[in-house]
Amino acid sequence: NAGVMQNPRHLVRRRGQEARLRCSPMKGHSHVYWYRQLPEEGLKFMVYLQKENIIDESGMPKERFSAEFPKEGPSILRIQQVVRGDSAAYFCASSSDRLRDYGYTFGSGTRLTVV
Amino acid sequence: QKEVEQDPGPLSVPEGAIVSLNCTYSNSAFQYFMWYRQYSRKGPELLMYTYSSGNKEDGRFTAQVDKSSKYISLFIRDSQPSDSATYLCAMTASGAGSYQLTFGKGTKLSVIP
Numbered sequence: 001n002a003g004v005m006q007n008p009r010h011l012v013r014r015r016g017q018e019a020r021l022r023c024s025p026m027k028g029h030s031h032v033y034w035y036r037q038l039p040e041e042g043l044k045f046m047v048y049l050q051k052e053n054i055i056d057e058s059g060m061p062k063e064r065f066s067a068e069f070p071k072e073g074p075s076i077l078r079i080q081q082v083v084r085g086d087s088a089a090y091f092c093a094s095s096s097d098r099l100r101d102y103g104y105t106f107g108s109g110t111r112l113t114v115v
Numbered sequence: 116q117k118e119v120e121q122d123p124g125p126l127s128v129p130e131g132a133i134v135s136l137n138c139t140y141s142n143s144a145f146q147y148f149m150w151y152r153q154y155s156r157k158g159p160e161l162l163m164y165t166y167s168s169g170n171k172e173d174g175r176f177t178a179q180v181d182k183s184s185k186y187i188s189l190f191i192r193d194s195q196p197s198d199s200a201t202y203l204c205a206m207t208a209s210g211a212g213s214y215q216l217t218f219g220k221g222t223k224l225s226v227i228p
Contacts, residue, residue, distance in 0.1 A: 033214065042203065042218035043159070056215065091158050104216065106158035
């Protein structure tokens with residue numbers, strides 16, 4: 001019974017490169033959420049997706065960031081032309097429809113370092 | 116004023132002590148309250164979930180919610196070194212957008228053997 005799987009665990013990118021973060025939800029979960037944890041900050045909501053649909057991307061920076069959850073395969077958070085300020089831990093969570101009963105299950109995160 | 120305030124600590128207690136962790140919030144729309152535990156370099160792990168004022172107990176953990184004061188607490192009895200972690204409070208409103216959790220910054224706890 002695998003949990004939420006994120007990879008890679010650590011990612012180092014030079015300024016201007018692209019970062020691709022992957023998230024496979026728990027079995028039976030069709031809702032995926034991405035959160036970002038900046039140093040010394042709490043987790044901040046970025047985007048909520050269901051299969052092939054972006055439900056709410058109100059927490060995503062307007063430029064350079066995009067997310068998808070295709071019919072087949074993991075959810076992808078893509079950051080283009082990374083800058084030092086993008087260095088953070090990015091967490092993916094998943095839930096079944098009944099969020100209020102079970103809450104979120106988070107993955108172990110991808111720690112992005114921009115050099 | 117931030118929506119959710121949480122003392123970052125660090126908090127250091129001896130093994131066996133009772134630990135009290137707290138958060139205050141300003142948004143009266145918040146109806147659902149959670150506590151997460153996050154070990155270093157790991158993802159947050161859901162500990163407690165409650166949606167009503169009062170107490171909810173699970174083993175050594177008790178979550179307390181006071182909606183009138185906009186104040187929530189997590190108590191840990193008989194604390195163990197394995198409880199050493201960062202504790203995050205989180206909350207959300209009901210209805211549309213209830214999936215969007217608002218987190219505190221977390222309190223770092225160390226339990227000394």
